[in-house]
Amino acid sequence: MTHRELELLLDAYVDGELALGDARELEAHLTECGDCARLHEARLVLSDAIRQQVPAFRAPDPLRTRVRAALRSAAGAPNTRRRLPPLVWRSLALAGSLVVAVGSWRFALDRAHGQALTDQVLASHVRSLMPGHLADVASTDQHTVKPWFNGKVDFSPPVYDFAGRGFPLIGGRLDYVGGRPVAALVYGRRQHLINVFLWPAAQGPVGGAAAVTRQGYHLLHWATRDYAYWVVSDLGLPELRDFAGLLQRGDSATAAPTR
Amino acid sequence: MEPNELERFEAIVLPHLDAAYTLARYLTRDDHDAQDVVQDAYLRALKYFGGFRGEESGEARAWVLAIVRNTAHTWRRRHRADALATEFDEERHSEAVTGDHPAAALDRDTARESVRQALERLSPEFREVIVLRELQGLSYKEISDVTEAPVGTVMSRLARARRRLRDMLSAAQEKD
Numbered sequence: 507m508t509h510r511e512l513e514l515l516l517d518a519y520v521d522g523e524l525a526l527g528d529a530r531e532l533e534a535h536l537t538e539c540g541d542c543a544r545l546h547e548a549r550l551v552l553s554d555a556i557r558q559q560v561p562a563f564r565a566p567d568p569l570r571t572r573v574r575a576a577l578r579s580a581a582g583a584p585n586t587r588r589r590l591p592p593l594v595w596r597s598l599a600l601a602g603s604l605v606v607a608v609g610s611w612r613f614a615l616d617r618a619h620g621q622a623l624t625d626q627v628l629a630s631h632v633r634s635l636m637p638g639h640l641a642d643v644a645s646t647d648q649h650t651v652k653p654w655f656n657g658k659v660d661f662s663p664p665v666y667d668f669a670g671r672g673f674p675l676i677g678g679r680l681d682y683v684g685g686r687p688v689a690a691l692v693y694g695r696r697q698h699l700i701n702v703f704l705w706p707a708a709q710g711p712v713g714g715a716a717a718v719t720r721q722g723y724h725l726l727h728w729a730t731r732d733y734a735y736w737v738v739s740d741l742g743l744p745e746l747r748d749f750a751g752l753l754q755r756g757d758s759a760t761a762a763p764t765r
Numbered sequence: 766m767e768p769n770e771l772e773r774f775e776a777i778v779l780p781h782l783d784a785a786y787t788l789a790r791y792l793t794r795d796d797h798d799a800q801d802v803v804q805d806a807y808l809r810a811l812k813y814f815g816g817f818r819g820e821e822s823g824e825a826r827a828w829v830l831a832i833v834r835n836t837a838h839t840w841r842r843r844h845r846a847d848a849l850a851t852e853f854d855e856e857r858h859s860e861a862v863t864g865d866h867p868a869a870a871l872d873r874d875t876a877r878e879s880v881r882q883a884l885e886r887l888s889p890e891f892r893e894v895i896v897l898r899e900l901q902g903l904s905y906k907e908i909s910d911v912t913e914a915p916v917g918t919v920m921s922r923l924a925r926a927r928r929r930l931r932d933m934l935s936a937a938q939e940k941d
Contacts, residue, residue, distance in 0.1 A: 555880050559879070563787045573779075577774065635839060
């Protein structure tokens with residue numbers, strides 16, 4: 507190995523994570539390379555300093571009590587989905603009452619219905635970001651997420667993993683939008699989350715996606731021959747459009763999605 | 766939920782409350798927020814406990830820490846607007862120091878606190894690997910499970926986090 511390669515392995519060596527052969531080679535290198543030896547010494551000093559000066563905490567007793575009580579009460583009421591705190595309802599209601607620019611809705615739905623749907627999709631997205639609400643099935647495997655919807659909705663949503671394109675699949679969830687159960691798929695992009703809502707319906711702008719921005723979230727909406735799609739995220743609009751493009755291409759590549 | 770299921774959860778997951786609180790405390794940099802994150806995380810953990818198949822204590826620790834981490838990141842996203850903090854983007858900000866936390870600024874001159882201050886000014890991605898490795902002694906594999914990053918990424922992230930810490934500390938020394 508070269509000096510540069512060995513230098514990159516120093517942290518793994520200090521952490522005891524290096525395979526024996528590599529560790530031997532690195533140790534030999536440390537005896538003859540002054541730079542690496544100094545770096546090694548500096549790493550040891552730093553680790554010591556961290557352990558001496560940065561405390562691991564003990565959970566405060568009130569927290570311990572609180573967590574136990576919360577667990578007991580949650581375990582006692584297993585099948586009731588926790589209601590939204592009133593504050594969230596209030597802020598969603600407030601958001602709904604704001605006058606918003608709706609952009610150009612080219613599809614033939616009437617405007618009021620479109621807005622109501624936009625509100626619902628946005629509310630579902632916001633709700634999904636609250637702890638414990640993101641995914642009912644957390645899996646990066648499309649072959650786990652897709653069958654999970656069997657028996658929960660009356661269609662089998664097309665599910666793709668775009669990890670290779672920087673949009674990894676995170677999971678799926680059953681949601682309720684526009685008066686019907688819908689499939690919600692969750693994707694990630696760096697620290698951003700993207701919710702994809704879809705249900706069988708061919709209404710809306712086929713082809714290009716219509717965009718709306720509300721409360722800092724972008725919503726894209728389009729329809730294919732089989733499904734209505736809504737995509738929501740706080741991701742920048744150009745990247746969200748790229749993602750929508752992937753979904754559209756994926757969907758059209760599927761000859762006939764199972765219904 | 767069966768009563769003995771709750772008992773099993775309390776026996777397996779509750780012992781890691783200190784580790785959970787420590788991680789949450791360094792991720793949120795606030796006692797009160799850390800407590801909220803831990804409580805949320807434990808409720809989520811209970812909900813998903815049926816899917817937990819681990820047997821060793823270390824597995825339960827990595828499992829619950831992953832939930833704490835995700836809860837803390839969700840929390841951070843929700844509070845991003847208040848904090849006015851630039852969201853961390855590894856490609857763009859890996860060499861930039863995130864903004865000073867007010868608490869860190871208050872005791873900046875206390876030399877004894879300097880390593881901790883430097884840690885708190887690291888980006889969350891760097892901070893969490895340091896906490897998991899140096900304070901909690903997790904293996905690379907366990908850190909990989911908690912942070913959902915490949916082992917190779919864990920290794921390079923740790924190396925970069927330490928280099929960053931050392932640069933910050935030597936810069937502080939030069940000022941003295």
